[in-house]
Amino acid sequence: MHGGQVAIVGAAETDTIGKRPDISVLGLHAEAARNALRDAGMSIHDVDGIATAGLYPQDISHYLGITPRWLDGTLVGGCSFMLHVRHAAAAIAAGAADVVLITHGESGRSGIGADPWVRNPASINGQFELPYGAQAPYSTFTVPALRFLHDRNMTREHLAHVAVAQRNWAANNPRAARREPLTVDAVLNAPMVAYPFTRDMCCVVTDGGGALVVTSAERAADLPSAGRAVYLLGSGESAEGAVVSQMADPGSFAAFRAAGAEAFATAGITHADVDHLMAYDAFAHLPLYMLEDLGFVGRGESGDFVAAGNTVKGGRLPMNTNGGGLSYTHSGMYGMFAIQEAVRQLRGEAVEQLPDARISFVQGVGMFFAAAGSLVLAREPR
Amino acid sequence: MSEERTTMSGFEPTPTPETAPFWDATSRGELAVQFCTACARYYFYPRPQCPNCGSVHVEWRATTGRARLVSYVINYRPLPPFDPRTPLIVALVELAEGPRMMTNIVGVAPDPDHLPLDLELSVTFVAQGAVQLPVFEPAAAAA
Numbered sequence: 064m065h066g067g068q069v070a071i072v073g074a075a076e077t078d079t080i081g082k083r084p085d086i087s088v089l090g091l092h093a094e095a096a097r098n099a100l101r102d103a104g105m106s107i108h109d110v111d112g113i114a115t116a117g118l119y120p121q122d123i124s125h126y127l128g129i130t131p132r133w134l135d136g137t138l139v140g141g142c143s144f145m146l147h148v149r150h151a152a153a154a155i156a157a158g159a160a161d162v163v164l165i166t167h168g169e170s171g172r173s174g175i176g177a178d179p180w181v182r183n184p185a186s187i188n189g190q191f192e193l194p195y196g197a198q199a200p201y202s203t204f205t206v207p208a209l210r211f212l213h214d215r216n217m218t219r220e221h222l223a224h225v226a227v228a229q230r231n232w233a234a235n236n237p238r239a240a241r242r243e244p245l246t247v248d249a250v251l252n253a254p255m256v257a258y259p260f261t262r263d264m265c266c267v268v269t270d271g272g273g274a275l276v277v278t279s280a281e282r283a284a285d286l287p288s289a290g291r292a293v294y295l296l297g298s299g300e301s302a303e304g305a306v307v308s309q310m311a312d313p314g315s316f317a318a319f320r321a322a323g324a325e326a327f328a329t330a331g332i333t334h335a336d337v338d339h340l341m342a343y344d345a346f347a348h349l350p351l352y353m354l355e356d357l358g359f360v361g362r363g364e365s366g367d368f369v370a371a372g373n374t375v376k377g378g379r380l381p382m383n384t385n386g387g388g389l390s391y392t393h394s395g396m397y398g399m400f401a402i403q404e405a406v407r408q409l410r411g412e413a414v415e416q417l418p419d420a421r422i423s424f425v426q427g428v429g430m431f432f433a434a435a436g437s438l439v440l441a442r443e444p445r
Numbered sequence: 446m447s448e449e450r451t452t453m454s455g456f457e458p459t460p461t462p463e464t465a466p467f468w469d470a471t472s473r474g475e476l477a478v479q480f481c482t483a484c485a486r487y488y489f490y491p492r493p494q495c496p497n498c499g500s501v502h503v504e505w506r507a508t509t510g511r512a513r514l515v516s517y518v519i520n521y522r523p524l525p526p527f528d529p530r531t532p533l534i535v536a537l538v539e540l541a542e543g544p545r546m547m548t549n550i551v552g553v554a555p556d557p558d559h560l561p562l563d564l565e566l567s568v569t570f571v572a573q574g575a576v577q578l579p580v581f582e583p584a585a586a587a588a
């Protein structure tokens with residue numbers, strides 16, 4: 064399933080992202096799916112596998128007119144799509160599917176056709192976190208951050224540097240939700256959402272969708288889109304707690320370490336081989352955790368690494384080149400958009416195109432600090 | 446401040462058979478967690494098997510109610526049913542017995558200057574509907 068046996072042959076987002084009061088959640092899935100199939104040069108009749116998160120996969124396949132012989136409804140939060148790619152690769156390698164369509168759509172801003180937000184007061188979360196106001200992502204996902212910073216002699220300015228670095232990538236991207244220039248002082252002085260996080264350290268809230276078409280490298284070679292195929296070299300997935308408070312170490316996420324290590328090992332690459340990093344940033348602390356937990360930098364080095372410009376244009380490790388969840392878009396489950404940007408970079412089709420992106424590492428996170436998924440994608444099979 | 450909170454709107458947990466002993470204890474003014482007699486470790490949240498060794502030889506034990514502040518946010522945008530005008534200190538604390546839990550810090554201004562990490566805390570309880578929620582206040586204030 065790894066080493067380039069499986070390829071992403073279709074990848075697309077919805078026509079527009081941001082504000083989409085004109086279309087429902089289901090419609091966003093379908094629009095993205097049509098765009099990805101067109102991108103692949105395929106039709107609904109080629110697809111025999113369906114994967115999605117949030118909605119039931121059978122609802123998507125039926126809506127589109129697809130008869131699946133393989134379904135995956137894995138829902139572990141925003142990194143579900145990383146797991147779908149990994150699961151699809153395993154299914155394709157095992158002969159359980161030939162062409163898998165993975166869809167995402169969410170009306171995070173407009174709420175058109177969205178399920179109501181129901182909270183179960185008898186769940187672990189409902190009994191032991193929600194009663195304390197650990198409800199919205201900004202007051203839950205963010206709770207461990209002060210400990211992370213404190214134990215590393217890092218400050219809120221390091222969070223601000225993450226926001227500034229990513230705004231630089233978004234500035235020229237017409238699809239990005241936030242594009243106006245940003246400074247560290249401006250980030251620190253922006254309205255406080257949940258101390259230590261100000262508005263610009265928190266992701267945007269948008270509508271949008273994306274989809275991927277995954278098949279064998281063998282089949283990819285016969286498609287009109289053959290020259291634009293992106294190959295899966297390695298992957299990993301893991302999970303830790305059901306609730307944020309139960310992380311074994313609030314300053315490090317075990318699932319980043321486990322999923323990331325497996326992705327590197329299965330890909331057979333080292334950190335020096337990585338040209339591009341997508342680090343799922345619902346909030347500004349997450350890329351810092353990921354840089355350390357994935358081993359790109361040592362413990363306590365992530366903040367200065369970003370502040371020194373290593374992740375911006377011309378830097379050693381360009382990161383979140385679409386602007387990320389902080390500036391580009393964040394529909395709710397952003398992982399699909401992180402994969403889309405990695406595919407664009409490897410195809411040479413990104414707005415802020417890197418000169419020679421051959422290998423991209425995509426790190427996702429789900430349900431706050433609960434689950435993680437990692438992909439190593441490449442321009443060429445190994 | 447903790448008195449004020451008892452009158453505030455909030456989110457009421459619903460106990461399950463597995464968690465009822467925890468909530469029964471808080472209604473008596475006790476913070477109890479489970480202790481595994483096989484590996485001699487406390488754990489939280491309530492469940493019938495020890496997450497460290499898998500043993501079902503576990504029992505409920507009252508804690509000292511002492512804890513330290515591990516991390517927190519000051520939530521300036523509480524959502525319904527919470528009062529949106531009252532900042533909430535959403536905190537991660539570590540009990541003296543070892544387990545960590547989410548909670549609120551009460552009896553102190555929602556100001557980082559008053560909330561150094563590792564601050565010593567002690568448990569207190571506020572009513573939320575039919576249950577008593579364990580929250581924490583600075584140990585100095587409780588003494």
Ligand SMILES: [Zn+2]
Nearest residue numbers: 481484495498
């Ligand atoms: Zn045990």
